[in-house]
Amino acid sequence: MRIGIIGKGTVAQALAASLGTTHDIRFGVRQPRSQDHGTLPDVAAWADAVILATPWRAEADVATEIAAHVRGKPVLDATNPVVGAQHGPDVAAIDGAGSAAERLQSRLPGAHVVKTFNQTGAEFLKDPGALRAKPAMFAAGDDEASRRIALALIADAGFEPVDCGPLANARHLESLAMIWIWQAIKGPLKRRFGFALSHLPTKLPQKDTDQ
Numbered sequence: 001m002r003i004g005i006i007g008k009g010t011v012a013q014a015l016a017a018s019l020g021t022t023h024d025i026r027f028g029v030r031q032p033r034s035q036d037h038g039t040l041p042d043v044a045a046w047a048d049a050v051i052l053a054t055p056w057r058a059e060a061d062v063a064t065e066i067a068a069h070v071r072g073k074p075v076l077d078a079t080n081p082v083v084g085a086q087h088g089p090d091v092a093a094i095d096g097a098g099s100a101a102e103r104l105q106s107r108l109p110g111a112h113v114v115k116t117f118n119q120t121g122a123e124f125l126k127d128p129g130a131l132r133a134k135p136a137m138f139a140a141g142d143d144e145a146s147r148r149i150a151l152a153l154i155a156d157a158g159f160e161p162v163d164c165g166p167l168a169n170a171r172h173l174e175s176l177a178m179i180w181i182w183q184a185i186k187g188p189l190k191r192r193f194g195f196a197l198s199h200l201p202t203k204l205p206q207k208d209t210d211q
Contacts, residue, residue, distance in 0.1 A: 003153075004028050004047030006040060006062055011078055012053040014126035015117060018157040028066070044069035049149055051076045051117065056100060057083065063107035071110035074146035076153070077101045077170075078117035080177045101140070101170035114141030114150040115170035117157075118177045120194045121184060128158040128194070135194035138162045138176070140169040160197060 003019060005012045006028040016025045026036055028043030028050075044050055044066035054062055056079045081100040101115040116139035117125060128135050137159035141147040147163060154161035164173065176195065183189040 001149075001153075002026070002046060002048045004038075004043040004050045005053055006043070006050060006066065007053035007055075008037075009053065009055070010122040011117075011125060012051075014122040015051055015053060015078070015157065017126045018128070019153060022156050023153075040065040041069050044073075047073070049074040049076065049146075049153070050111075051078055052104070053078045053117075055079070056081050059100070059104060060107065063104060067108050067111070070108055073111055074141075074143070074149045075104070075108060075111045075113050076117060076150055077104055077113055077115050079104075080118050080174055080181070082178075082181065098168065099171035099174050101174070102167055105142075105167060112141060112143035112146035113167060114139055114143075114146055115167065115173050116140075116150050116154060119173060120180055121191050123191065124194050125157065131194045131196070133196040134158075134160050136160045136162050136197045138164045138173050140164040140167055140173055142167045162197065 002024045004026055005016055008027050008029050012027060019025060026038055026043050026046060028040040029037050032038050040062060050070055050073060052075060059079060079100060101113055105113040116137060119138060120135060124131060124135060137154045139147055139150045139154060139161065141150065151161035151163060184191045
């Protein structure tokens with residue numbers, strides 16, 4: 001699959017590393033300087049799926065540049081609405097939208113926004129195997145086909161994919177990300193953890209009927 005990653009920071013680089021062995025990656029940047037770079041509109045038009053991995057403050061401008069080129073395509077939103085982090089995550093107010101992902105969807109009519117890849121640090125997006133248990137990655141989006149694509153990419157990146165249903169649930173994934181960010185900045189766990197699922201065994205032990 002051709003994946004256009006919008007951005008070139010640590011999250012963008014980490015996702016390129018984890019997905020680049022099985023997919024064709026190009027970075028969308030404003031000033032392309034290498035063969036794997038292109039302008040935002042060019043990369044959005046080229047890609048089968050787009051991952052938004054810019055600082056959240058850039059979302060509105062980026063959406064304006066790529067909107068015409070992502071109609072009908074999955075747009076995976078890996079951003080979080082953080083505007084500062086001196087004492088923990090300072091979360092932006094998302095007026096009337098419910099979540100940053102829902103506001104992004106309103107700015108990309110015809111695209112299929114899926115919230116994912118936002119719930120852990122860049123080091124684990126690059127190497128989820130560094131954690132003792134396989135980390136989970138949650139995904140929420142309204143378009144079922146695009147959500148399935150996102151879940152497949154999550155698995156390709158080395159995470160356990162978790163389907164979280166419609167985009168209205170993106171607000172909960174953004175809240176989960178704030179827990180990770182707070183721990184990273186202020187908490188006792190620092191950046192040394194990820195979220196994982198603990199499953200029941202396939203066959204539950206039989207209850208002792210004599211008790």
